[in-house]
Structure formats: structure tokens, C-alpha cells
Amino acid sequence: MKIGFVGLGNMGAGMCANLVRAGHDVRAFDLNTEAVQAAVSAGASGAADLAEVANGAEAIVTMLPAGKHVLSVYFGDEGIAANAANGTLFIDCSTISVDEAREAASKATSGGFLMVDAPVSGGTAAAEAGSLTFMVGGPETAFERAKPVLDIMGANVFHAGGAGNGQVAKIANNMLLGISMIGTCEAFNLAEKLGLDAQTFFDISSTASGQCWSMTKYCPSPGPVPAAPSNNDYQPGFAVAMMLKDLRLAQQAAGSIDASTPLGAQAEEIYARLDEDGFAGLDFSGVMRRVRGEI
Numbered sequence: 102m103k104i105g106f107v108g109l110g111n112m113g114a115g116m117c118a119n120l121v122r123a124g125h126d127v128r129a130f131d132l133n134t135e136a137v138q139a140a141v142s143a144g145a146s147g148a149a150d151l152a153e154v155a156n157g158a159e160a161i162v163t164m165l166p167a168g169k170h171v172l173s174v175y176f177g178d179e180g181i182a183a184n185a186a187n188g189t190l191f192i193d194c195s196t197i198s199v200d201e202a203r204e205a206a207s208k209a210t211s212g213g214f215l216m217v218d219a220p221v222s223g224g225t226a227a228a229e230a231g232s233l234t235f236m237v238g239g240p241e242t243a244f245e246r247a248k249p250v251l252d253i254m255g256a257n258v259f260h261a262g263g264a265g266n267g268q269v270a271k272i273a274n275n276m277l278l279g280i281s282m283i284g285t286c287e288a289f290n291l292a293e294k295l296g297l298d299a300q301t302f303f304d305i306s307s308t309a310s311g312q313c314w315s316m317t318k319y320c321p322s323p324g325p326v327p328a329a330p331s332n333n334d335y336q337p338g339f340a341v342a343m344m345l346k347d348l349r350l351a352q353q354a355a356g357s358i359d360a361s362t363p364l365g366a367q368a369e370e371i372y373a374r375l376d377e378d379g380f381a382g383l384d385f386s387g388v389m390r391r392v393r394g395e396i
């Protein structure tokens with residue numbers, strides 16, 4: 102299949118390489134020419150611009166920083182919508198706002214294209230290993246066409262409903278993750294300060310009703326989960342800046358429909374303060390250091 106790929110950064114590079122490895126004819130583009138060169142070394146053909154990416158492509162995957170980049174790559178004067186054939190499938194894997202995803206889908210559909218929003222869960226290691234989780238929004242016909250492509254880059258592909266619902270799943274999940282991480286840090290700090298060591302509290306709580314992913318897979322207190330960033334000086338993993346981006350998208354979406362999310366708002370505030378204080382690159386479980394008063 103002829104696939105265009107735009108956005109060869111931390112995530113896109115590995116995803117693009119997996120499509121090439123699966124035997125697809127991938128034409129890759131990024132504003133950063135070194136990233137294009139790396140994709141070419143991995144077996145893709147390099148494109149000089151978006152028109153070259155779109156020309157002859159049956160599907161075009163985008164993995165870009167934010168909604169404004171996706172909208173301009175899609176609908177800019179020399180963007181892919183101006184150059185792709187009728188019926189081309191647009192697969193946007195970037196994390197962008199629900200509103201922008203729905204705007205992109207509506208414009209793409211009126212232009213004669215099919216589109217899915219397919220944001221991912223999993224970091225660069227999962228992108229390289231082809232084990233991402235995709236949360237997909239869009240009509241059934243678009244989902245069915247996108248699934249074989251997504252299956253190459255991911256281990257789990259969920260159809261979450263209509264346009265924008267992939268982004269809804271992503272931000273609602275990550276809002277819960279941000280809140281549960283802070284709660285887990287508070288619980289460990291409380292237990293430890295009251296004389297219970299982290300391992301004993303983990304052994305009890307991980308089999309009791311406080312159990313959650315933030316504790317059992319990513320424990321913010323060093324010790325109980327050896328592979329967790331807490332045992333590696335809170336190197337990411339999933340950085341504070343990335344968590345903050347998703348919490349902001351969740352708050353923006355909540356505000357637009359008047360959904361009550363006071364804990365989501367507080368999580369955003371806590372991560373925003375860490376970001377402002379120079380800890381944008383710390384793993385998000387590093388909020389433990391703030392709860393402990395170390396930073």
C-alpha cells in the first residue's frame with residue numbers, strides 16, 4: 102500500500118519504520134530534514150514537501166505536535182487536502198483537542214476524504230516496538246480501512262465511536278492517570294510518614310481497594326516496581342510536559358461542555374507549577390518529590 106507519513110519526531114520515526122518493515126511503500130516528510138534522512142535510512146522514500154507525500158497515497162498518517170500543525174498540514178495552501186486523490190484516508194495519530202479533531206474530520210469529509218483521529222497511548226519504546234494502543238474516532242468505513250495500518254504500529258486498536266472520540270478517550274484516560282498518580286503519591290507519602298515502609302504499603306494496597314495502574318505498574322515511590330522511573334531518578338517515561346499538555350486539553354474540553362472536573366483542574370494546576378518551576382522534563386511520577394517537599 103502507498104502510505105504518506107508526516108511528522109517523524111520521537112514517536113513518528115518508529116511508527117514510520119514499522120510501516121516500512123511491514124512491506125509498505127512509505128513516503129515520509131518532516132520539516133526537519135535530518136528526520137527525513139533517518140526515515141530514508143530506515144527504508145522509506147523521502148518527500149520534499151506535502152504535495153509529494155499526498156501524490157498517489159492511499160493513506161496518510163500524521164504524527165504532529167498539536168492541532169494547529171495538523172490543520173495546517175491538512176488544509177494549508179500546499180497541504181495534503183489540496184494534493185491528495187478523492188477517497189484518500191487521513192489517519193491522524195497526534196494528540197490534539199477534540200474540537201480540532203472534529204473540525205479536521207468535518208473538513209476532510211466535505212473535501213471527499215475519509216479521516217480517523219487515532220491518538221496513542223504508549224511512549225517512544227512502544228512506537229518503536231509497534232505495541233502502541235490506538236483510540237480511534239471516525240465512521241466505521243474509515244475505521245475498517247485504517248485498522249490494518251494501525252495494527253502494524255500497535256498492539257491494541259479500539260474503535261471509540263465517531264469523529265473526535267479517539268481524542269475523548271485519550272484525554273479522559275490521561276486526566277484519570279494524572280489524578281491517580283497524585284493520589285498515589287499522597288498515599289505513599291502519608292503511609293511512609295506515619296511509619297509504614299513503601300514495600301509493606303505496596304503489598305497491602307496493591308491487593309486492596311486502593312490498587313491502580315499508577316501504583317502497580319508505575320509506583321512513584323522507589324522500590325516496589327523495579328522498572329518504574331522512580332528507580333531511575335524520575336527520568337521519563339512520560340514527562341511532566343506531556344502530562345500537562347493532556348490535562349490542559351481535558352480542561353479545555355470540560356470547559357466547552359460545562360463538565361465538572363475539579364480534580365482534573367487541580368491536577369492540571371499541580372503539573373503546571375512543576376513545569377513552571379523547571380521540571381518539565383521530569384517523569385510525571387516525579388510529582389512524588391513535590392509531595393514529599395523535596396522540590
Ligand code: NAD
Nearest residue numbers: 108109110111112113131132133165166170195196224225
Ligand atoms: P515531536 O515533537 O518529537 O515530533 C513532531 C514532529 O513533527 C517533529 O519532527 C517536527 O519537525 C514535525 N513537524 C511539526 N510541524 C510540521 C509540519 N508542518 N510539517 C511536517 N512536520 C512537522 O513529538 P512526538 O513526541 O513525536 O509527539 C507527537 C504527538 O504524539 C504529539 O501530539 C504528542 O502529544 C503525542 N504523543 C507523544 C508521546 C510521547 O511519548 N512522545 C506519547 C503519546 C502521544
